[in-house]
Amino acid sequence: TTIAVLRERASGEHRVAATPETVKKFIGLGAAVRVEAGAGMSASISDEAYQAAGAEIVASGVAAGADIVLGVQGPEVDLLAGANPGAWVVAGLDPFGKRERVDAYAAGGYEALAMEFMPRITRAQSMDILSSQSNLAGYKAVIVAADIYGRAFPMMMTAAGTVSAAKVFVMGVGVAGLQAIATARRLGGQVSATDVRSATKEQIQSLGAKPIFVENVAGIEGEGAGGYATEMSPEYQAAQAELVSSHIAKQDIVITTALIPGRPAPRLITDAQIATMKPGSVIFDLAVSAGGNVEGSVADQVVEKHGVKIVGYSNTATHLAADASALFSRNLFNFLSAFWDKEAGKPVLDEEIGNAIRLTQGGKVVNERLLG
Numbered sequence: 001t002t003i004a005v006l007r008e009r010a011s012g013e014h015r016v017a018a019t020p021e022t023v024k025k026f027i028g029l030g031a032a033v034r035v036e037a038g039a040g041m042s043a044s045i046s047d048e049a050y051q052a053a054g055a056e057i058v059a060s061g062v063a064a065g066a067d068i069v070l071g072v073q074g075p076e077v078d079l080l081a082g083a084n085p086g087a088w089v090v091a092g093l094d095p096f097g098k099r100e101r102v103d104a105y106a107a108g109g110y111e112a113l114a115m116e117f118m119p120r121i122t123r124a125q126s127m128d129i130l131s132s133q134s135n136l137a138g139y140k141a142v143i144v145a146a147d148i149y150g151r152a153f154p155m156m157m158t159a160a161g162t163v164s165a166a167k168v169f170v171m172g173v174g175v176a177g178l179q180a181i182a183t184a185r186r187l188g189g190q191v192s193a194t195d196v197r198s199a200t201k202e203q204i205q206s207l208g209a210k211p212i213f214v215e216n217v218a219g220i221e222g223e224g225a226g227g228y229a230t231e232m233s234p235e236y237q238a239a240q241a242e243l244v245s246s247h248i249a250k251q252d253i254v255i256t257t258a259l260i261p262g263r264p265a266p267r268l269i270t271d272a273q274i275a276t277m278k279p280g281s282v283i284f285d286l287a288v289s290a291g292g293n294v295e296g297s298v299a300d301q302v303v304e305k306h307g308v309k310i311v312g313y314s315n316t317a318t319h320l321a322a323d324a325s326a327l328f329s330r331n332l333f334n335f336l337s338a339f340w341d342k343e344a345g346k347p348v349l350d351e352e353i354g355n356a357i358r359l360t361q362g363g364k365v366v367n368e369r370l371l372g
């Protein structure tokens, strides 16, 4: 089995889908690994480091003869030229956003495997790119917000007087939100958080933050399939907006992380609510590329509204390229190695995971979530 590792082409993408560590492990399974020259450069990994791990560095046509092509984001189909018939394309393929590219994978006879469709089951946790990248994103959002904020996070008692602690509010307590809470706490912020899934209440408390929750409203349980959030009832949304309004006016930093798979991100903060915040406050919208939780947020820009700075990166994890690559690469290795069939000398998927992540096969789009 030959595995090809692409240099990412998307603008602002600094990650890479394999590291010398995972290259070595793939070779240990009996695979040959070809890495496109410069693939690891912006994640601080040199071609020499890949070579030392046993990879062949290829200047162009890296996919030639490959059975498996690894990417962080999905490659354009012309980059797959020369790959073996039925070759696997394993990456974050953005299946809803890049639907035409998925069709092109089918037409090319490739088997496209969307890593973001990995089911949320215990045995797949170590293969989950959404978790590993969200975790880093939650951290980075707080660091960036703290940098832009013109005041300090911790309470400081100085000879010249006391600096008060920043009040930080985290909206959406999934993987990113939990890391944002932990990071803001480590920096000395006074942290509160909210979510539509009531199971998060205890998690918020266990991190030493204060839960802010809508109580006694119909449709309060927002947990749907696979532990993901669902869209909430109009009554719930109204109650949530009211609660958030009164709380948000007192916050210095707000981090929003709310996502609903396959749908636009829910709007959590309106312009009118931003107007009630103190000048100098900072909002980081981690959902900005899914349409945004915050009215007026623009990807990769600092927008100022009513004296409040609103930030959001289209790709937050890429700003921690080295760590993000290390975790992403391990996710891919954990996935492929878990299914490695020693006799066949290649991975063979089972139905549960195969059906969840496989987008194309035999020239057709086969994934239920794309067909339904």
Ligand code: NAD
Residues within 6 Å of the ligand: 119, 120, 121, 122, 124, 125, 128, 130, 131, 134, 171, 172, 173, 174, 175, 176, 177, 194, 195, 196, 197, 222, 226, 227, 228, 229, 230, 232, 257, 258, 259, 260, 261, 266, 268
């Ligand atoms: P996500 O990125 O899909 O969404 C972020 C958070 O926003 C979620 O907690 C969601 O409930 C919340 N949200 C959605 N709409 C909201 C609204 N209107 N107001 C406030 N909050 C809202 O979520 P995620 O980080 O992927 O995690 C979702 C769940 O899946 C968590 O319980 C997580 O622990 C679990 N999970 C399990 C596995 C696994 O078992 N393999 C892997 C990853 C995550």
